[in-house]
Amino acid sequence: MTTARTLGQVICQSCGRVDGIGAATCGRCGAGLESRDAQSLQKVWAWWLVGLIAYIPANLYPMLLTTQLFKTTEATIVGGVIDLAHYGAYGIAFIVFFASVVIPVGKFMVIAYLAILVGRTHREDPHKLLILYEVVEFIGRWSMIDVFVVAILAALVQFDVLATINPGIAAVCFALSVIFTMLSAQSFDSRMIWDRMREDAYHG
Amino acid sequence: MTETAIQTIGCPVCDAVYRLPADAAERSTRCRRCGHRLTFGRPAAIVRVVAVSATMLILSVMVLLLPFLELQAGQFNNKASVFDAILSFNSGIMVPLAIAVLGFILVLPLTRFLLFVYALGPLTLRQRNLPQATTALRWAFRLQPWAMAEIFMVGVAVALIKLAGMATIEMGPAFWALGAIVLLSAYQDTFMCRHTLWSALEGNA
Numbered sequence: 001m002t003t004a005r006t007l008g009q010v011i012c013q014s015c016g017r018v019d020g021i022g023a024a025t026c027g028r029c030g031a032g033l034e035s036r037d038a039q040s041l042q043k044v045w046a047w048w049l050v051g052l053i054a055y056i057p058a059n060l061y062p063m064l065l066t067t068q069l070f071k072t073t074e075a076t077i078v079g080g081v082i083d084l085a086h087y088g089a090y091g092i093a094f095i096v097f098f099a100s101v102v103i104p105v106g107k108f109m110v111i112a113y114l115a116i117l118v119g120r121t122h123r124e125d126p127h128k129l130l131i132l133y134e135v136v137e138f139i140g141r142w143s144m145i146d147v148f149v150v151a152i153l154a155a156l157v158q159f160d161v162l163a164t165i166n167p168g169i170a171a172v173c174f175a176l177s178v179i180f181t182m183l184s185a186q187s188f189d190s191r192m193i194w195d196r197m198r199e200d201a202y203h204g
Numbered sequence: 205m206t207e208t209a210i211q212t213i214g215c216p217v218c219d220a221v222y223r224l225p226a227d228a229a230e231r232s233t234r235c236r237r238c239g240h241r242l243t244f245g246r247p248a249a250i251v252r253v254v255a256v257s258a259t260m261l262i263l264s265v266m267v268l269l270l271p272f273l274e275l276q277a278g279q280f281n282n283k284a285s286v287f288d289a290i291l292s293f294n295s296g297i298m299v300p301l302a303i304a305v306l307g308f309i310l311v312l313p314l315t316r317f318l319l320f321v322y323a324l325g326p327l328t329l330r331q332r333n334l335p336q337a338t339t340a341l342r343w344a345f346r347l348q349p350w351a352m353a354e355i356f357m358v359g360v361a362v363a364l365i366k367l368a369g370m371a372t373i374e375m376g377p378a379f380w381a382l383g384a385i386v387l388l389s390a391y392q393d394t395f396m397c398r399h400t401l402w403s404a405l406e407g408n409a
Contacts (some may be wrong), residue, residue: 001220001237002220002221002234003218003220003221004214004220004221005219005228006217007221010222011214011215011216011219012214012216013216013220014216014342014345014346015342015398015399015402016213016214016215016216016242016398016399016402017214017348017402018213018214028338028402028405028406029339029341029342029402030338030339030342030364031342054391084366087369089366090363092362092365092366094364095358095362119296126237126238126252127219127238130217130218130239131322131338137393140279141349141350141352142355142358144308144352144355144361145355145358145359145362147301147305147359148289148305148355148356148359148360149359149362149363149366150353151289151305151359152273152284152289152359152360152363153363153366153367154289154293154325155288155290155291156273156282156284156289156291156363156367156373157275157282159277159280159299160280162277162278163277163370167293167298168300171298171301172298172300172301173399174242175301175304175305178240179304182350186349189217190218190238191218191219192216193218194218194219194238198326
């Protein structure tokens, strides 16, 4: 398989145009050109770490503050899921649980796995790794659901003493965690998957 | 360019290079190494991208101005627009979050529609490209993961079920407008062929 690098060329990540390896910007769309992002893994790990740091308070502090008749109850992310399950809304409880717990935790694990793997030579199937990466990139944004739920609830339920819902500090932490992990996934240079394959590892 | 002209196309995902006939964009092609979709086989995509983007632009203005949801509990009544949802994060540390939510659900989707119309609109009207049309198209693609209108809609569904027991909720016109945007942008993704759009923009320079 001929790659742009072996041909002394570089492919624009934005529009797919092929240019000489010395070109700094794409002649068609104006994006910056780089044959490989040498800092890719450093950026991945940096965003990954701040994402993880933000994810901890996102789970410990309350996401929702509900005030009913002068009594305030606080609900964390997991607490909110348990409440939903109590109301019998199992489907919705599952969606929120999946978006706020399964996706973020799975994302941290998959990004770390990919970054460790392409940090050295590997013999994994590149298709499998690419699918993992694309799933992470596609699904990561959906974690934002819970932040939007909090925003809508807080906007609608403002009835003075009867009932008010306010966002808790975890909403900010969670939103930041999602943004940081999205940046982490975007920093990953998928071309490394093929570069770091061991020569004797052949996958059709 | 003659009919038998060869063009070089690169796969941005795995760095493979292909030499394809110039009419390759009329067929659907995939990268042999990583499976990335190089061309969609939708040569008429440009007019549709502009038309759908312009429609979504108008719908976005409706979302912004009209009431989104109306909630009734006893004698209390609260109409909330999308703006209200954002303004609920209005104290202290929540302000950056309000700005981020506003960006994700309205500003960025709206900006993308504008950029598509700006970059490709003149092309469909057989006019010359507007200045910086390439920059506009590049940013329209770049902002894609950050435009989260469809995720907001799922959030709305979850919130409605949470509130179903305590109040009656009616959907306002903005709700249906946003729903239409979500469906239209999913439809647009089926013919958003970067190769076709970039080649056309380049040919019109």
